[in-house]
Amino acid sequence: MNTHADVIIVGAGPVGLLTAVALAQEKISVLVLEADAVISNAPRAAVYFPSTLAVLDELGMLEDVAAQSVKGISFATRVPEFNFISEIRHEVMRGITYDYQLHCGQDEIAKIAMRHAEALGVEVRFNNKVTDLQQSPSGVTLTVETPEGSSDLRGSWVIGADGARSTVRRLLGQTFDGHTWENRFVATNVYCDFTKHGYCPANIIADPLDAGVVMAIDKKGLWRVTYQEDASFPAETHRDRIPGRYANILPPGEPYEIVSSNPYTIHQRAASSFRVGRTFLAGDSAHATNPLGGLGLTGGIWDGMILADLIAAVMRNEAKDEVFDRWAAERRRVFWEVASAGASENKRMVEEKDLAKRKIDMENMRATAENPELSRLMMLYPFRLIGDVIRPDSRWADADPTGRIGLDFSERRSQFL
Missing domain, CATH: 3.50.50.60 (FAD/NAD(P)-binding domain)
Structure with missing residues (x-):
């Protein structure tokens, strides 16, 4: 050895x-x-954004990763309280870099x-x-x-x-050096048909209580749902609280199967x-x-x-x-x-909890989704x-x-x- x-x-x-x-x-x-x-x-x-796809491509791994991944051609920001959805499509990056992202x-x-x-x-x-x-x-x-x-x-x-x-x-x-947030994130892998409820493969949920992400992560129907919760709750009992949080994301009675979950402190x-x-x-x-x-x-x-x-x-x-x-x-x-x-x-x-700021954020999201230049600027940010x-x-x-x-x-x- x-x-x-x-x-x-x-x-x-x-x-x-x-x-x-x-x-x-x-x-x-x-x-x-x-x-x-x-x-x-x-x-x-x-x-994995285009800035990461460039790495996978250069290392000769992109084809293998793509075979295991869901291909995302857009992502949505959802504000349930106002029934608001804005969607940015990766096609605005065509001719500049990869016009998609991968999920796995x-x-x-x-x-x-x-x-x-x-x-x-x-x-x-x-x-x-x-x-x-x-x-x-x-x-x-x-x-x-x-x-x-x-x-x-x-x-x-x-x-x-x-x-x-x-x-x-x-x-x-x-x-x-730095700080630790007062809330934690709980990441869950779940089998559930989110598409029939209007979700695209990548979604950000903006909400003072149920902020998080919902995204497809494989081709067999596995999704990732990550939400925030108060870090004062015991981390070891996080699974007891999952049904209550999912009730705010899915319609009553919608079946789902939790495969794994992980609470983690955020810094x-x-x-x-x-x-x-x-x-x-x-x-x-x-x-x-x-x-x-x-x-x-x-x-x-x-x-x-x-x-x-x-x-x-x-x-x-x-x-x-x-x-x-x-x-x-x-x-x-x-x-x-x-x-x-x-x-x-x-x-x-x-x-964001402040109502006035949330409305400004929504208008900015709408403006970004409707303006290809602003959409490109947002999608180029990870290259920095x-x-x-x-x-x-x-x-x-x-x-x-x-x-x-x-x-x-x-x-x-x-x-x-």
Whole structure:
């Protein structure tokens, strides 16, 4: 069993495994460690925008993911109190980027990424819990607990992609700055025919009590319903409250089957630094945001894609390792100024209690849906998560049709959210 790799990635979620694929395609040896026994199937992210489809396409995974996904050609914002529905269609992006989005559980993305990674020689080890991390100028040593006992593994670089409760972040002594919301989200996977009640494959519900999302996530009739609830309720009894919440979403007597559910605390937080020596933080290990707008995983994937490109460049002596400091600073800026700012505004809108503000929001939604330019600006927003630490000769250089920097629509966007 190998005890050394060029890069050791801690965490076998979508960010860690997609990053492993990108690194392996650069002929870099990669070892992925996962503390759990299997890839987690807890309901989490489920929608992948064109900015993520660009990654899947470049890595050669888009066809496989599409085969497991629902293809979304529009998304709707619904305000039940006023019987209001606005729908934006992806066709406005035709000729600019992908004119659709894909829906599937993030565990499906991870499983597909693992297959591609292993085909490239990446080793993925489950039941490997990191307990210690020591760095030197030439590499990183991880102590790992396994069912067979403890062992030390050495990598030239380590990427912590082990989630919001990151062990790697803790071992690096990094704080997780920001705040935690007073409510939680409950994500449920459910079999139910939402289409007969007028739902399109992707829906945001704006309501002071029942704010959330309803979306199709596979071709067999599985849907994701995520709603907010007061965090003062015990998380362990969340399933007892599901029928009451579904009663506000579905007509009386409508049958449904809950497959899985997951309550989770929601944050707007980022690590004090995304780089310490030869160790990096990516995805939820580096930053955590509420999921409204799908900006958390999207940003995390781009953390890994850009980092993989830079590690390859440094290992080939095409760049100095100072570029990692630029990467760390830029990814943190992108989180606070783009992902967190956008997700926080989305959360405000869907949970807004002030009647006058809610009416303004509805008018802005209507105006956006009716104006193709405004629709395009809204749909282009996730491309801002790519940021500006991409080498001109990188394979990611043309991934963003907006040009990545100098996006003057950021302020304009806030006028119609």
